[in-house]
Amino acid sequence: EKDGIIAITEEKRDSTIEMVMDIFGYKYGQVLDPFKGMNEFLSACIGARVYAALDKKGGCDPNISNSLNAKRTACIEATIPFRGPDEKGRSPPEALFDRLKVVNQTYDLGWDEEELVSEVQRSADLGNRDLENFSWTDRSAFLSNTWKLLPESNVALRQNVHYISELAFAMKKMAGFFAFLNPETIYYSFRDPEAEAIVQEKTAEAKRNIDTSLTYMRCKYLALSVLSAVAELSGGDAPISFFMGDRPITHARSKSMNLEEFLDMEHEPAKGLKFDKDVLKLLCEGRKLETKFDEKRSPLGANLYAHIGDDGVKESIKYAVHP
Template sequence: GNFQSPDRAWFLDNTWKLLPESNIPLRAKVTYTVCEYQKAVRGMACFFSGLDYRVVFNSFSDFPSPDHFRDMRERCRRNIEVARVYIRAKLLSLSVIAALAELTGGDAPIALFVGDLPTAEHQSPRLDDYLDPQGDGATAPLPCNNNSVNVDAEVYDLLMNGRKHDSKFDLRNSPLAAFLYGLMGDAGVERALGKMGSVPMSQEASRALLQSIPKPAVEMIVTNCTKIAITRAERLVEVLESLSWEEEDGDGVLENGDRGSEERQI
């Protein structure tokens, strides 16, 4: 089955196709809102958080063979592990946009903040155009040089380079999620998501979540959002100016450089 696929980009591709089945708003690929997508991804995150790989496959009378069954379970375990981290990184990126929406006037079509999905007939600016987690475009610095940040290189690659295909409601890659995950690592993503609370988010939770992310990253995201969400640009700047961060302890410094560990090379 899909859960034992050795191709995790394909596994996530099929997983993403399930979202519109239980989230009707996503079937309208143009008009769904930030919170509607955030709620859908949060539901999927909850599903994978409670999924035990040991109950996905069963054997009977040595069928499949013990070696084959062990390999199936190991591939399943890794697929679920990658999916959990990938989906939670996606959830954080959506929650950042949801927080900005809440603090600047409330929920709105996601295209207002990140731009329209590109088609063969229509191309317009997108937030992703201004984000460059690899650092080549100079608008988004490389993730912080911090040995305490643990990053799964395979998850980062999937976020940056994408699943197998675009879906009808989302692109295959997620530069914003890749940037935040590379910057904050597993523990940082979990700390930030702990501020989210319910969906839709309250204004208090929205501020807490934004302030749990390093200030330079929030500044970069807001600055580039103003280029897309023209009607909320002034309010976005006001929100940014109203936020406050505790003194950095080094975890939030954005700079180029070697990550210091082969395991975390991204």
């Protein structure tokens, strides 16, 4: 690692790590991309070294050790998410199969064709299980799971006080990710008709989750943009609690006004308005689980969506801003 950049160097060359590199398709000098396999590769390297050290102490047969290491590494490689076909048009399992064939010969693993296919199938299945939530049929649960991940990539959301700009920025990033997420890159199978049928079902469900979530996030971002405008006109960016009515009461006789008191809470869309019933329900009733940085329900988002619908959201989001 140098200046925040992690690359594979030839210092302390290790055949165990070289096998991991071969399975991942990595080379010496390659810079690791934190968004495309770096974590998985480093995890595989650590696991390989720990396992190799234990094998030496236990006197395990090197061939057996290499075989088990390769199987474990292949499973970890398959958990790199959201990958489409490579430059040769191969799916991730197809590319993994080709690399494992070479690794099998190079490190004398002793696998036959049937075992090679079986290992790729098992790896693909693990990768699918790792992203199982994308195929959940409960939209509310799926969004709750997505919301739990927001603090991982947004440090500000780990604090006790959350500003409008912080939540709006997190929402904009997540919506941007979902806008470019291709459901066809989530689940894979390999030479297994039954698994392929399951993958198609999961992919269809994932598409519904992605579409619903994207519209939901855009409504949330649009609502936050409205609050941002009010904040700018009244002194600048502020904790979102100032506007949502949940600021702690300091005096027993104080009454905290709630945003819903100023809105039409019927949320009855105009006749002929194009909208998604699932999205409106999520905005009105809320996600399944609470988070400390955002309320489950979005009354302002629901109000806006009920008035302008899908087309209005798509057009308005172009002008949405935050401090």
